[in-house]
Amino acid sequence: MSDFTSGFWDVYIAILTAVSIAACAVLLWSQTKGKAPAAADTTGHVWDEDLSEYNNPLPAWWRWLFYLTIVFGAVYLVLYPGLGSSWKGVLGWSQVSQLREETQKAEQQYGPLYEKFAALEVKDLARNPAALAVGQKLFLNHCAQCHASDAGGSRGFPNLTDKDWLWGGEPAQIEATITGGRNGVMPPWGPVLGEDGVKNVAHYVMSLSGGSADSIRVSKGKDIFASTCAACHGAEGKGNVALGAPNLTDKIWLHGSGEAAISETITKGRTSQMPAHKDLLTAAKIHILTAYVWSLSNTPGQ
Amino acid sequence: MTQPLRKLAPVAPAGEVSLYEVRQKIYPRAVGGWFAAWRWTLVWATQLVFYGVAWLEWNGRQAVLFDVAHRKFFLFGLVFWPQDIIYLTVLLILSAFSLFLFTALAGRLWCGYACPQTVYTEMFLWIERRIEGDRAARMRLDKEPLSFRKILRKGGKHLVWIALALWTGFTFVGYFTPIRGLASELAALSAGPWEAFWIGFYALATYGNAGWMREQVCKYMCPYARFQSAMFDKDTMIITYDAARGEPRGARSRRDDYRASGLGDCVDCGICVQVCPTGIDIRKGLQYECIGCAACIDGCNQVMDKMGYARGLIRYSTSHAMEKRLSRAQMFARVFRPRVLVYAAVLLAIAGAAAATLWLRVPLKMDVIRDRAAIAREVEGGMIENVYRLQIMNTSEHARALELAVKGLPGIHIPGEATIGMPAAESRVVTVKVRVPAGAQPGTHRIEFELKALGEERLEVEEKSVFIVR
Numbered sequence: 001m002s003d004f005t006s007g008f009w010d011v012y013i014a015i016l017t018a019v020s021i022a023a024c025a026v027l028l029w030s031q032t033k034g035k036a037p038a039a040a041d042t043t044g045h046v047w048d049e050d051l052s053e054y055n056n057p058l059p060a061w062w063r064w065l066f067y068l069t070i071v072f073g074a075v076y077l078v079l080y081p082g083l084g085s086s087w088k089g090v091l092g093w094s095q096v097s098q099l100r101e102e103t104q105k106a107e108q109q110y111g112p113l114y115e116k117f118a119a120l121e122v123k124d125l126a127r128n129p130a131a132l133a134v135g136q137k138l139f140l141n142h143c144a145q146c147h148a149s150d151a152g153g154s155r156g157f158p159n160l161t162d163k164d165w166l167w168g169g170e171p172a173q174i175e176a177t178i179t180g181g182r183n184g185v186m187p188p189w190g191p192v193l194g195e196d197g198v199k200n201v202a203h204y205v206m207s208l209s210g211g212s213a214d215s216i217r218v219s220k221g222k223d224i225f226a227s228t229c230a231a232c233h234g235a236e237g238k239g240n241v242a243l244g245a246p247n248l249t250d251k252i253w254l255h256g257s258g259e260a261a262i263s264e265t266i267t268k269g270r271t272s273q274m275p276a277h278k279d280l281l282t283a284a285k286i287h288i289l290t291a292y293v294w295s296l297s298n299t300p301g302q
Numbered sequence: 303m304t305q306p307l308r309k310l311a312p313v314a315p316a317g318e319v320s321l322y323e324v325r326q327k328i329y330p331r332a333v334g335g336w337f338a339a340w341r342w343t344l345v346w347a348t349q350l351v352f353y354g355v356a357w358l359e360w361n362g363r364q365a366v367l368f369d370v371a372h373r374k375f376f377l378f379g380l381v382f383w384p385q386d387i388i389y390l391t392v393l394l395i396l397s398a399f400s401l402f403l404f405t406a407l408a409g410r411l412w413c414g415y416a417c418p419q420t421v422y423t424e425m426f427l428w429i430e431r432r433i434e435g436d437r438a439a440r441m442r443l444d445k446e447p448l449s450f451r452k453i454l455r456k457g458g459k460h461l462v463w464i465a466l467a468l469w470t471g472f473t474f475v476g477y478f479t480p481i482r483g484l485a486s487e488l489a490a491l492s493a494g495p496w497e498a499f500w501i502g503f504y505a506l507a508t509y510g511n512a513g514w515m516r517e518q519v520c521k522y523m524c525p526y527a528r529f530q531s532a533m534f535d536k537d538t539m540i541i542t543y544d545a546a547r548g549e550p551r552g553a554r555s556r557r558d559d560y561r562a563s564g565l566g567d568c569v570d571c572g573i574c575v576q577v578c579p580t581g582i583d584i585r586k587g588l589q590y591e592c593i594g595c596a597a598c599i600d601g602c603n604q605v606m607d608k609m610g611y612a613r614g615l616i617r618y619s620t621s622h623a624m625e626k627r628l629s630r631a632q633m634f635a636r637v638f639r640p641r642v643l644v645y646a647a648v649l650l651a652i653a654g655a656a657a658a659t660l661w662l663r664v665p666l667k668m669d670v671i672r673d674r675a676a677i678a679r680e681v682e683g684g685m686i687e688n689v690y691r692l693q694i695m696n697t698s699e700h701a702r703a704l705e706l707a708v709k710g711l712p713g714i715h716i717p718g719e720a721t722i723g724m725p726a727a728e729s730r731v732v733t734v735k736v737r738v739p740a741g742a743q744p745g746t747h748r749i750e751f752e753l754k755a756l757g758e759e760r761l762e763v764e765e766k767s768v769f770i771v772r
Contacts, residue, residue, distance in 0.1 A: 033318050059522055060322040145675040148689045150733040154676035155772075251682055258684075 014084035017077070025070050028063065114284040117291075122171035125291035126298070135292025138285055142277065143293075151296050156255060156272060161296045164252045168241040169297065175290040179283075181276030184244040186232075190267030193224060201225055202262040208237045208249045211257070244272075327444070328517060330427060331437035331576040335600025344415045345424055353469075356476040361699055364480050371479075374727065380660070381697050381727055385667055392656045399652065403645040405530050407637065408539040408618060410594035413527065419519050420593065422470075422512035423579065426463055433459045437576060463513045464505070471505030517580040520593050531590065537636040541596055542619040543574075543585045546627075551585075556609070567615050571605055574598035574616060584616060664760065665698035668753050670767040678770045684740030686771050692732045694753065696724040703756040706734065710749030711769060713739040721756070742771045 043053045076082065081089040088094075117131050125131045140149055146157040153159035158166055166184065167177050190198060203213040204221030226235065232245040239247035246254060254272075255265050277286060358365035360378050367376045375382040382389060404411045413420060434440045434455050446452055475497055476484055487493040493501075511519050520527050534540070548568035554560040568585070575583050577597040582589050584598045602616040623633040673689040681687045696702055704722045708714055717737055724730060736749070747769045755761035 031321065033320050035318060057321055057323040059325050059518060060320070061325070061518075062522065063322050144673070148673050148676035148679075149691050150689050150735060152676075152679065152687070152689060152735065154679045157676065159679075253680065256680060 010084040118284040122291045126295035135288045138289050166244045179278045182274040184272040186270040188269035198266045328581040329437045330579045333577040333597050333600045337596035345421050356481045399649040405533040414594035426512040467505040467509035470508045471501040474504045475500050536621040539618040543616050573601040577601040667695040668765045669693040670765045685737045687737045690734045695729040699726045701726050705754045707752045744771050
């Protein structure tokens with residue numbers, strides 16, 4: 001979109017350019033000869049009483065270099081779109097066409113490789129070091145911002161190198177997660193359970209993974225857990241990959257362990273989002289990425 | 303015979319002239335002598351290095367290779383990476399200060415003896431003389447009508463010039479792409495388009511500049527020529543015609559006492575003009591065209607010898623020496639003036655510092671890039687973990703085992719194996735986890751990574767970073 005609102009300026013600048021080039025040629029031609037300088041060796045100009053200027057004319061071949069730049073300018077404007085938006089240039093070049101050309105070239109170069117990788121099963125692909133190298137680059141570009149460059153995650157962003165999966169660790173599940181994204185929602189229970197209720201549930205949850213907990217609160221919390229939390233986290237607290245509900249019986253804590261962090265999670269709830277990548281990456285790239293992520297917690301061939 | 307300084311093309315109507323100068327071809331006459339010998343010594347020295355060094359091998363690779371494609375620059379035992387660009391800066395500074403010093407001492411020494419334009423012109427002139435003869439013969443040949451003999455001479459000269467130019471282009475490109483491989487590629491006519499282009503480009507530049515353009519390069523294209531004169535002072539030794547001794551000039555018979563007839567030492571033979579590669583008359587004093595080649599000194603000395611006069615009617619001298627009629631000893635004493643001493647001191651200091659840093663250079667580099675979005679995470683036992691990506695560069699040509707350590711916080715450590723194997727002359731990104739025990743103060747802490755080569759004392763680098771606890 002042009003910054004100018006009127007087509008007039010387009011034409012104005014095109015004419016100005018053409019006239020300027022022509023004027024340069026005329027100036028150069030008209031300044032080829034002149035009156036012979038008075039003295040042979042100086043221009044005749046004298047400043048500050050005794051400063052005179054030596055007449056050191058340019059060599060004739062230098063003038064032809066000037067003409068050459070004018071010819072270059074004219075040829076350039078014929079070949080490239082330099083004279084207003086209506087002149088596309090003989091070569092038909094534009095930034096967009098160049099991008100398209102280079103993208104096409106890259107696709108031609110790497111297309112067969114991706115096709116070959118896309119045809120392989122994820123578990124076979126994970127055995128291919130070349131595919132894993134591509135996968136790691138993709139991971140560092142698209143995933144490492146949240147999941148860290150070692151895929152070990154961070155608070156709120158799951159670790160991808162262990163066997164604990166919120167949405168399932170089978171290749172198909174990983175591929176679905178990357179393609180469509182995930183929305184993990186834990187509703188806030190603070191208003192329903194009250195401060196004391198939250199504390200009781202928190203102690204029960206801590207006891208599930210063998211952490212130290214107040215035994216009275218544990219037994220009170222157990223009943224609330226069965227009626228309120230088990231729907232998603234399961235009666236035993238083992239989680240549910242269909243809902244993205246985490247397993248509470250292991251030592252892996254997405255939002256922090258300890259009474260304070262767990263109480264906060266229960267009181268305020270949590271909303272986590274993994275964005276969908278289907279519009280950002282091609283299916284073939286997602287396939288390779290899946291193989292890379294899967295390989296982080298699995299030894300291929302077993 | 304003397305040549306007019308410049309000629310403007312006459313244009314009708316009368317009174318109008320072309321404002322551009324018509325080039326007059328210069329036919330420098332061959333000259334031998336002390337300074338010509340010096341120039342030839344430098345031609346040999348620089349060109350043996352240029353044409354020869356490209357073929358030397360070192361550690362199973364080309365000894366001097368500027369591998370732009372892989373961004374590695376080999377200089378015998380040293381391997382420079384783009385991170386070592388400071389050494390290029392140092393080289394440029396050293397060159398600049400050498401120029402200041404030598405110019406203050408004796409004017410355009412670089413131009414007259416070592417500049418590629420001078421060196422290649424000298425080589426091309428030598429070829430021209432072998433084929434077409436010396437000055438007079440060349441002038442005669444140019445005036446002759448076209449004949450088989452003329453075509454043979456001229457054609458032969460250009461063929462030899464082009465061959466030398468192509469070899470020069472080939473050698474030049476051979477410093478950027480391995481020359482042995484390039485030679486076999488050329489033999490098989492399979493050199494890449496860019497290699498072929500640059501060989502052709504450099505060959506054309508050599509042929510055009512040394513064969514055709516010659517003094518035009520110094521007079522009109524070289525900026526160096528113009529600003530060098532700004533470094534002159536009245537004690538700078540320049541090529542000087544001793545007018546007090548030479549004037550009034552004039553032809554004379556050997557039998558007569560020329561002093562009695564009021565003549566100076568200059569016999570006005572014009573040799574000094576004929577040998578001049580830029581076609582000037584040094585007797586007019588210092589001119590910007592003078593490249594300081596001292597050909598006129600050699601030429602004049604030969605004539606003085608023949609005449610039985612003392613040498614040095616044209617010689618290296620200073621403005622002060624001329625004005626105050628200083629003796630040689632008095633003139634040389636003025637070499638030790640503040641300008642020269644300061645240039646020399648700065649040059650020595652920079653050269654010394656550069657040599658020391660090269661000697662102490664650790665062929666190991668590390669950059670620490672902290673994971674930015676994933677700030678800190680809790681791992682088993684409540685430990686806090688941060689993730690870093692280390693770009694480790696082994697710039698030496700030996701594979702190394704490296705040991706990584708981290709310090710700066712109580713209990714800070716790298717879990718698991720902290721030994722990294724690095725192949726020779728490789729760069730590698732290593733992802734590293736760093737942990738501190740539970741209970742660390744929340745906030746940002748300064749830490750330091752230490753990378754040591756196992757079994758080698760001096761090979762150690764440290765790099766700062768931060769550890770975040772929340």
